[in-house]
Amino acid sequence: MNFRKTLFWLHLIFGMIAGIIITIMSLTGVALTYEKQVTARADRNLYSIQVPVDAKPLPVEVLMENFSRYNPESVPANLTLSADPKAPASITVGRSEITYLDPYTGEILGTGDQGIRKFFRAMTDLHRWLALSGENRGIGRALTGACNLAFLFIIVSGLYLWWPRRWTSGILRSILWFRGGLSSKARDYNWHHVFGFWCTIPLILVVASAVVISYPWASNLVFRIAGSQPPMRSGPPSPGGPQKASPQGVAANTRDPGASIAPPSLLLSDLNQLVETVREQTGEWNTISFRPPTPNDKTISFSIDAGSGIQPQLRSTIIMDGNTGNVIRTETFKDLDPGLRLRIWLRFVHTGEYYGFAGQTIAGIVSAVSIILVWTGCALSIRRYRAWIKSHGSV
Secondary structure, eight states, X not given: OOHHHHHHHHHHHHHHHHHHHHHHHXXXXXXXXXHHHHHHHHHHHHOOOOOOTTOOOOOHHHHHHXXXXXXXXOOEEEEEEESSTTSOEEEEETTTXXXXXXXXXXXXXXXXXXXXXXXXXXXXXXXHHTTOOGGGHHHHHHHHHHHHHHHHHHHHHHHHHHSOSSOOHHHHHHHHSOOSSOOHHHHHHHHHHHHHHHTXXXXXXXXXXXXHHHOHHHHHHHHHHTTOOOOOOOXXXXXXXXXXXXXTOOOOOOOOTTOOOOOSOHHHHTHHXXXXXXXXXXXXXXXXXXXXXXXXXXXXXXXXXXXSSSOGGGEEEEEEETTTOOEEEEEEGGGSOHHHHHHHHHHHHHTTGGGHHHHHHHHHHHHHHHHHHHHHHHHHHHHHHHHHHHHHOOO
């Protein structure tokens, strides 16, 4: 058996074995394409801010105190202010629990559209670890990781198998564009090749980045390719890997998860002045976010987003002295270590978010195409098997 035939059978076998899980990840990938935009739109529909005439937003410490009275058991992890006067302020608790506030009155508005969030959480759980929970998530993560790796092999081997031995106009027509009036077998062959060819590059990026997210060794390889030292890991890797690190490359202020909100102090009472300083020193921005300080914090990191909220290259960080209000330094995406920059790029290329709405759309289309590739590939394999059974007699 020559190399091409061996590669073909491996391509076929991997596709049949991993096909179901690849389809699940692709379907959920389509569902998650515009998660951020859909969630933001749903929340905006719930909360309509009435902007008072000549009114200014309340000081941030007042917003924090109102939140503390509303939810005294929770420790704010992040407070976000919007440049849009009609947008609410928000306080995040933990990783994803958001409470919205009216920036002019301090009124607690609510926690957003929970139905939308529940749907996207279910899609994310299914996408990452096949909706398994608890200790079984490790099994789900291992399965999706292995299928991501298998899918990458299928794509690369498929490109090799697709490459014609002789370039003729007839061959190009059959593999580069759709043809009508074909039998079901010929149609599946045509679709498999056409969709595969036109989506090869974005498909490789989406799947290769999934492999990097799935495996620490792949993530470390990215750092080494960029000439950087891989980060030290303390404990099991998270599903997203290094993207949990601040996209600005700044270590966030650490705090005791069990600590209460800091009582009014020099640091807290002057917090609004620090925010005003950040606003003055920042050009165009859409949101300013920061972790509410504790009395022990000596510096405060303000994250400024000038994009859609999901583009790391449009984020920057201003680190300020909490007592003097002086700017210690400003960091942008370009200031990051090359390895971390490449790793973050791959994380947001996986969802297309790095390139905004257009990138998300391409990633969503590629996910949908993956379903077609699996379907047509399996259909061709089943027909091949039936033909083999027929030629060798029934079993």
